[in-house]
Amino acid sequence: LKDIVIRYIELAGDATRQGLFSDAELMIERAQFVDEDHPAITQARIDLQEEINSGDLFFKLDDREFARRSEIARDQLKDIARQAEKHNAFFLITAPNDDLARWMFSVMREAVEGYRLRGNIELTVRTSIRLRITRN
Numbered sequence: 252l253k254d255i256v257i258r259y260i261e262l263a264g265d266a267t268r269q270g271l272f273s274d275a276e277l278m279i280e281r282a283q284f285v286d287e288d289h290p291a292i293t294q295a296r297i298d299l300q301e302e303i304n305s306g307d308l309f310f311k312l313d314d315r316e317f318a319r320r321s322e323i324a325r326d327q328l329k330d331i332a333r334q335a336e337k338h339n340a341f342f343l344i345t346a347p348n349d350d351l352a353r354w355m356f357s358v359m360r361e362a363v364e365g366y367r368l369r370g371n372i373e374l375t376v377r378t379s380i381r382l383r384i385t386r387n
């Protein structure tokens with residue numbers, strides 16, 4: 252049972268990083284159902300609340316538009332890149348495959364030519380972008 256709880260907590264952490272807060276809460280609740288006294292649950296709740304309060308920007312993107320690499324997808328990426336530049340934010344691109352993630356990054360980079368975008372790519376089922384807003 253301990254492994255099940257840990258897996259739910261890992262899934263909650265993944266969802267939290269992607270800004271999928273309701274999914275994260277659901278995973279924490281499932282972990283709690285398996286073992287309500289497991290110490291990792293408390294930390295997962297704290298981590299979730301900190302992310303909710305982070306002020307970061309989360310963009311859940313239409314998987315179909317991005318798979319097609321449509322003009323709508325390109326426009327969204329350009330807008331997100333401009334916001335990253337404005338806020339001097341780090342990005343986290345999540346995508347189902349490396350090819351799509353790299354395309355997303357290249358469109359963003361072209362939109363803010365001369366500005367150095369900084370961030371990471373993570374392969375997941377959903378397509379999304381998180382802009383981590385730096386605090387002064």
